Amino acid sequence: MSVVPCLIDRWSEENNSIISTWKQNERGLEPNQNVLKRCCSQSRKLLQKVQGIPAATERLALEMTVAYNTFLFSLSFSNASEIEESLKHSLLRVLEAAGSQVSGSDTVQLWEAVLKTFGSSVYVPYVHKLLLIQWMLWLMQCQLERVLTLLMQTDHKRERSALVNLQTETRNLTLSMEEDSSLMVAMAAKDLKDLLHICTVICQGVEQMKMEKYSMALDIFQEAKGLPSPRSLLAQIHTLTGQSFAKLGQPHCALHFYRKAVEVDCACHSALYQSALVFRQFGNPKAEMEALRLLYSAVQLQSDKISSSASLVSPATLLGGEQMTFISRVPSPSLILHTLAHTCVVNGSISDGVEYYLDLLASLQSDGKDLIHTGEGASFPRIPVVYLEAGFALLKAKRYSDALVVCEEVITSTLDFIPERLLLDADEKQNVADSDVVLENVDFVLWAGAAHLLQAQAHWKLKDTKEAITNFTRAINNLVKVFIKQKGCKNVKMLLSEVLWRLDRREEASAHWREAHSSSDAPKSVNLPLYLQLWPDDTAFDFSELKKKIVEYMQAKKT
Numbered sequence: 003m004s005v006v007p008c009l010i011d012r013w014s015e016e017n018n019s020i021i022s023t024w025k026q027n028e029r030g031l032e033p034n035q036n037v038l039k040r041c042c043s044q045s046r047k048l049l050q051k052v053q054g055i056p057a058a059t060e061r062l063a064l065e066m067t068v069a070y071n072t073f074l075f076s077l078s079f080s081n082a083s084e085i086e087e088s089l090k091h092s093l094l095r096v097l098e099a100a101g102s103q104v105s106g107s108d109t110v111q112l113w114e115a116v117l118k119t120f121g122s123s124v125y126v127p128y129v130h131k132l133l134l135i136q137w138m139l140w141l142m143q144c145q146l147e148r149v150l151t152l153l154m155q156t157d158h159k160r161e162r163s164a165l166v167n168l169q170t171e172t173r174n175l176t177l178s179m180e181e182d183s184s185l186m187v188a189m190a191a192k193d194l195k196d197l198l199h200i201c202t203v204i205c206q207g208v209e210q211m212k213m214e215k216y217s218m219a220l221d222i223f224q225e226a227k228g229l230p231s232p233r234s235l236l237a238q239i240h241t242l243t244g245q246s247f248a249k250l251g252q253p254h255c256a257l258h259f260y261r262k263a264v265e266v267d268c269a270c271h272s273a274l275y276q277s278a279l280v281f282r283q284f285g286n287p288k289a290e291m292e293a294l295r296l297l298y299s300a301v302q303l304q305s306d307k308i309s310s311s312a313s314l315v316s317p318a319t320l321l322g323g324e325q326m327t328f329i330s331r332v333p334s335p336s337l338i339l340h341t342l343a344h345t346c347v348v349n350g351s352i353s354d355g356v357e358y359y360l361d362l363l364a365s366l367q368s369d370g371k372d373l374i375h376t377g378e379g380a381s382f383p384r385i386p387v388v389y390l391e392a393g394f395a396l397l398k399a400k401r402y403s404d405a406l407v408v409c410e411e412v413i414t415s416t417l418d419f420i421p422e423r424l425l426l427d428a429d430e431k432q433n434v435a436d437s438d439v440v441l442e443n444v445d446f447v448l449w450a451g452a453a454h455l456l457q458a459q460a461h462w463k464l465k466d467t468k469e470a471i472t473n474f475t476r477a478i479n480n481l482v483k484v485f486i487k488q489k490g491c492k493n494v495k496m497l498l499s500e501v502l503w504r505l506d507r508r509e510e511a512s513a514h515w516r517e518a519h520s521s522s523d524a525p526k527s528v529n530l531p532l533y534l535q536l537w538p539d540d541t542a543f544d545f546s547e548l549k550k551k552i553v554e555y556m557q558a559k560k561t
Contacts, residue, residue: 374416
């Protein structure tokens with residue numbers, strides 16, 4: 003027996019042993035990531051041995067199969083560019099075995115040469131397996147034009163219409179998907195092709211959405227719904243369809259598809275989140291809160307599970323990070339919980355809102371978040387604001403002692419950052435860094451002032467008049483630390499006038515009111531943040547009402 007057949011048999015057995023191990027692991031209820039890592043390492047070593055001797059046609063089937071398996075295993079441990087370099091090396095060896103050469107190392111030219119050389123040979127199924135790998139790598143990087151160029155090379159004889167696009171090309175694509183029973187593969191070529199097909203269509207639809215061509219996106223998603231796909235991916239297609247309808251001003255159609263998405267996959271978080279947004283648009287707080295509750299429960303359930311998936315190729319991998327971020331846009335659990343808590347309190351579900359706020363504070367504390375200098379991201383409010391909102395909710399729920407404790411956290415944390423005097427001069431030229439520092443100091447002052455204001459309200463409700471007055475005074479003292487050197491003052495003096503008036507400090511209120519009205523800019527009513535909505539039925543300071551009261555007061559003084 004010659005040496006070459008012995009090597010082919012031995013390496014084929016080694017390949018099949020690796021794949022058998024993987025298949026057994028894949029069938030398990032809890033696939034082990036360590037098994038995937040071991041199979042990847044063993045497959046890479048086998049490929050190195052196969053490619054360690056000159057390329058030859060009698061070993062092409064084995065070499066291309068081992069390469070296909072290795073590239074699939076490597077997805078979890080290498081980036082696309084590394085795998086692509088190894089794939090190019092394999093293509094060059096394929097051409098070397100056939101005695102063909104290609105000038106340069108352009109990937110498209112390599113594929114053109116390989117497909118032309120082996121287009122009608124017995125090696126077509128093995129070549130097409132490597133072509134699937136190339137399709138996968140370019141799809142992961144959203145290089146749809148290169149995917150189209152690649153797929154068009156597979157059948158030069160087929161007549162094409164003048165309008166050639168990726169959608170029609172994938173629909174009419176014919177690849178040889180036969181499997182060799184003597185050489186096992188980590189993933190059947192047909193399964194990979196089907197997954198690549200639907201993910202490519204979805205990627206096209208998402209690109210249309212990004213360009214705000216929502217009607218075209220709907221046509222693409224309609225086709226995607228008819229293709230074989232995992233349930234989780236079908237749910238995302240329904241969600242994207244709903245988002246397109248929402249952008250086209252058809253929220254009822256959007257809700258219909260969000261509901262279908264959840265029916266297909268109850269863990270489709272993006273559908274629940276988008277539903278909440280539509281309900282908010284409709285002004286239906288009850289439905290919005292229910293959607294947010296379901297979303298938070300689903301996210302919590304997922305985070306509680308141990309991630310043991312060892313899937314070789316997932317839709318999330320194929321669609322890439324940027325695409326998946328767009329497709330499954332869901333806030334962080336902390337932001338979901340904050341939105342739910344805030345929505346409950348604003349809409350009168352105070353007891354529920356309190357519990358959600360307390361859960362959120364516990365979560366932030368367990369994560370070791372610094373109250374002042376850390377946050378949860380750009381869309382999440384600063385943590386002191388969350389504490390103040392929680393304090394407000396506790397006050398509304400008549401849990402006055404708890405409100406005092408929560409607000410004390412804000413006061414203690416901001417104490418060292420409040421300046422003795424803070425001058426705001428909008429006319430003075432400041433660099434960005436200096437402006438940020440000044441605004442940060444203003445935040446500290448306002449947070450501390452709001453915390454004292456909430457504590458004053460809590461003491462007042464507890465019949466502790468002395469402490470109530472003390473904290474009202476501290477709130478005012480914090481505000482007057484800020485001196486604004488600017489015409490108009492951004493309504494600040496009017497806000498101070500309103501607070502002073504409500505504290506029955508009418509002389510001071512009148513003085514600030516006159517000063518504010520000496521400006522050429524008329525003050526406007528402003529909406530208050532949640533934690534400053536302390537008085538019954540007030541959601542904003544109405545400066546027209548304040549004007550009436552102060553004018554009456556000043557006239558009464560004259561008489």
